[in-house]
Every structure is written in C-alpha cells, then in structure tokens.
Amino acid sequence: MLEVALRHRFPGPAGFMLDAAFTAPAPGVTVLFGASGSGKSSILAAVAGLLRPREGRVALGGTTLTDTAAGRFLPPEARRCAVVFQEGRLFPHRSVEGNLRYGLRRAPRGAEGPGFEEVVALLGLGPLLARRPGLLSGGEKQRVALGRALLARPALLLLDEPLAALDMPRRTEILPFFEALRDAARLPMLYVTHALEEADRLADTLVLLQGGRVQAAGPLEALTARTDLPLLAARRDAGVVLRCELAGQERGLTRLAFPGGTLLAPFPEGPAGRHIRLRVRARDVAVARAGAPALSTDNALPAVLQGIEPAGERECFLRLGIGPSILLARVTLDAVRRLALRPGETVTALINAVGGERG
Incomplete structure (x- = not known):
C-alpha cells in the first residue's frame, strides 16, 4: 500500500498550499491527474524526498519514508525511489549501454529485479546500445531513461510527466512500452500527467488534483463513471x-x-x-x-x-x-x-x- 498525506505551504506572498492525502494499492500504477499547478509534481517530489513537507507522512508497504510527527525523514538516496523526468537526463558522454549499466550499478546489493537483457528486450533497446544520447529521438531517450531507472531496482518508480516533452507521434510510439512495463514488472509506480489518454492507458488508481487538494481517488473505471467530478465530467471527451x-x-x-x-x-x-x-x-x-x-x-x-x-x-x-x-x-x-x-x-x-x- 502506498500512503501519502501532506500539508505544505510554499513561500511567497501567494504561497501555494498543498493539502493532499490518498492511499493506493501496490504494486500498481497510481496516476496523479490535474492541470498544471495543481500540486502533482510537488507530491512526487515529497515522495522522492526532494521536498521536505511541513507536515505529513509517506509510507510504502511496511517502510515509512516520511513522518514529520515522529521526526522521520529518509534522505532521497535511502528511499529506493527511481525518478524519470520530462527530459531523459542521460549522460551525454556514455552510450545507451553505459547509461543502462550505470542504473544497474546503483541497484542495492541483493535487490531483486529484471536483469540487463530483460530490460533491453522489454523496452526494445537492442539496436540502440552503441549510440550516444545525442543521436536518439525524444522517445528513444525516454525509453533509455526508463530502462536505467528500472535497472536500479527501485522499490517505487516515480514518473514526472515523462511524455510531456514529446509530440503526439512520439507519445504514441512510447506508450506501449510503458504498458509493457506496467504488466511485466508489477512494480509500484507513481505517474504524473495532465494527459487523459495516458491516465486511461496506464492507471490502476486515479488521483484527481485541483488547487493542491485531492478531489477524488480510486479505481480508474469507477472515477470515469462519476458525473460529479468536473475534472473529468466537464470535458468534451468525458x-x-x-x-x-x-x-x-x-x-x-x-x-x-x-x-x-x-x-x-x-x-x-x-x-x-x-x-x-x-x-x-x-x-x-x-x-x-x-x-x-x-x-x-x-x-x-x-x-x-x-x-x-x-x-x-x-x-x-x-x-x-x-x-x-x-x-x-x-x-x-x-x-x-x-x-x-x-x-x-x-x-x-x-x-x-x-x-x-x-x-
């Protein structure tokens, strides 16, 4: 089970207030869905340990990552969370294989997870192994970044709008690889997006966010059948x-x-x-x-x-x-x-x- 409960006010005269709580089964894909500025990436940062909330608790399974009441805050490197951002952030001086093996070297000793060949096959990276990132398309870079994160054998995979920087043909190209990963890895994932198609295709649990607050959370099919949620029902493609x-x-x-x-x-x-x-x-x-x-x-x-x-x-x-x-x-x-x-x-x-x- 993934448990998140956060309260945090950001500095500034009109400081944004994040006040969000939800739970989701794990393994499974939990999608944070909402418009830009709704708090999605802030939640992901707090889960990753990149944001220290003023109040809150984050737990995955039997491991507490953050508990401000108990004074517990695991540093990012101790959380076993792998993050994939909008940009792949690959090492430009390393080949695709070198980037992937860097992820493998970061895996905790004894941690279970897919091997190098399995990840290469799952994400269709075989023909790319000798290339440098500068010779890859946007979709290929994101597949490599996903493979590197997976080879680090995380306990939780965090994806911060990983397709937002891609045009529609590239999104269409890469979405099947995310689906294959969801079905094959059975790894808990927290996925941030404002694109409904990505939520439809990937989410097991959907969390709707607006103005820093959770409007609803639950199984994808149940939420899409509700008419009292403007984030979904007011859309033309409702x-x-x-x-x-x-x-x-x-x-x-x-x-x-x-x-x-x-x-x-x-x-x-x-x-x-x-x-x-x-x-x-x-x-x-x-x-x-x-x-x-x-x-x-x-x-x-x-x-x-x-x-x-x-x-x-x-x-x-x-x-x-x-x-x-x-x-x-x-x-x-x-x-x-x-x-x-x-x-x-x-x-x-x-x-x-x-x-x-x-x-």
Whole structure:
C-alpha cells in the first residue's frame, strides 16, 4: 500500500498550499491527474524526498519514508525511489549501454529485479546500445531513461510527466512500452500527467488534483463513471473506461467483450483474449426506447436507465447499466422530455462511435 498525506505551504506572498492525502494499492500504477499547478509534481517530489513537507507522512508497504510527527525523514538516496523526468537526463558522454549499466550499478546489493537483457528486450533497446544520447529521438531517450531507472531496482518508480516533452507521434510510439512495463514488472509506480489518454492507458488508481487538494481517488473505471467530478465530467471527451477483451472478428470488425456485453469496433485484429482499455465517450452514446427499429450503428445494447444527472443548463448525463458495467450518455434535457425517460426502465444504448484503443 502506498500512503501519502501532506500539508505544505510554499513561500511567497501567494504561497501555494498543498493539502493532499490518498492511499493506493501496490504494486500498481497510481496516476496523479490535474492541470498544471495543481500540486502533482510537488507530491512526487515529497515522495522522492526532494521536498521536505511541513507536515505529513509517506509510507510504502511496511517502510515509512516520511513522518514529520515522529521526526522521520529518509534522505532521497535511502528511499529506493527511481525518478524519470520530462527530459531523459542521460549522460551525454556514455552510450545507451553505459547509461543502462550505470542504473544497474546503483541497484542495492541483493535487490531483486529484471536483469540487463530483460530490460533491453522489454523496452526494445537492442539496436540502440552503441549510440550516444545525442543521436536518439525524444522517445528513444525516454525509453533509455526508463530502462536505467528500472535497472536500479527501485522499490517505487516515480514518473514526472515523462511524455510531456514529446509530440503526439512520439507519445504514441512510447506508450506501449510503458504498458509493457506496467504488466511485466508489477512494480509500484507513481505517474504524473495532465494527459487523459495516458491516465486511461496506464492507471490502476486515479488521483484527481485541483488547487493542491485531492478531489477524488480510486479505481480508474469507477472515477470515469462519476458525473460529479468536473475534472473529468466537464470535458468534451468525458466518458467511461471499459476493460475489454478481444473476442474475434465479425463482419470485418473486432468484437470487444466487457462484463455485460460486447462492442464491435474497427480495431486491427489481435490475438483472442488480449485485454485492452476503451474510452466510450458520453457524447457518442444515445438512447432509444426498447424495441426501436434496426439502425445503422453496429452497437445497440439493452440497458437499464439507472439515473438522470445534471450536465449544464440544457444537457444531462444518463447513467446506463449494462450488466455490471456502466455507460454514460450525454443528451439534451429536451430529449429526456420527448422520450419521457424515467430511472428504472429498460432502454437501448446506441454507441455511435468507439474511442481509440487503449492498451
């Protein structure tokens, strides 16, 4: 278990106040999500021991890293936390292999973790080993920085917006490596980002931050299904994340099975049983009365209307239960009146589009 409880006021006439607390299972990926200036990086710095809070406690498993009440503060080098920043911060005079082996030399004696060859294979670094950092792309540099951190065999991996300095093609290139690391290493990770796609693809636990305070924390799927969290619900791409399994092909489309139903989407064919995450945007879901005639959409699923929740002056969210899973539909209040929708009745959920693949 990762436990964080911090109170710290930064100096200055308008000193920023950090007052945040959350817990998260470990191992697993805990994503700190929020706008710039919300306190994400300050929390990560406090966990790493780079910021000494005025009040607080940080613990990982049975190890207390900070406890101001008890006068305990482990120095950064004793915390076994490896940090990956926005910039790779590689040694320019060393080759890729030299940078990686530097991380391996920093590993505590007897610490368990992946070996050099395993990390090279996991992150696809074999062809790069002889190169110097100056000859690498931004995405390649971040993969090397990630490998160096992993070879230090940390107890906790800290990632401070590691993709923020990359353009979209490079982000798309490197995200699968982070997913592979999450699935293979089973290492506790604290990941800072303001990009929702990164949170969707990587988070086990999501922590929403605004103005130095935690607005909500919990499993990714549960938080994306809530409509009372402006950080998520007020976005144009608001919607739920479903964990799906590839279940074969049908009419040239991929079947995506999730608890309660199946969706069809134009995804590349993959091995049956592979798990992916899928964002289904509320604006891409409509409803019809049960028994509506056949429509052009490939995805029409029976659902129970569990609730009608506000979403501004002219719109609302419909909470739709499909077995144990939840979908959200964002519709106009006029549509609710015209269809005379009432909680508890059965409707047909029409998913007009399915968001991009999330690993």
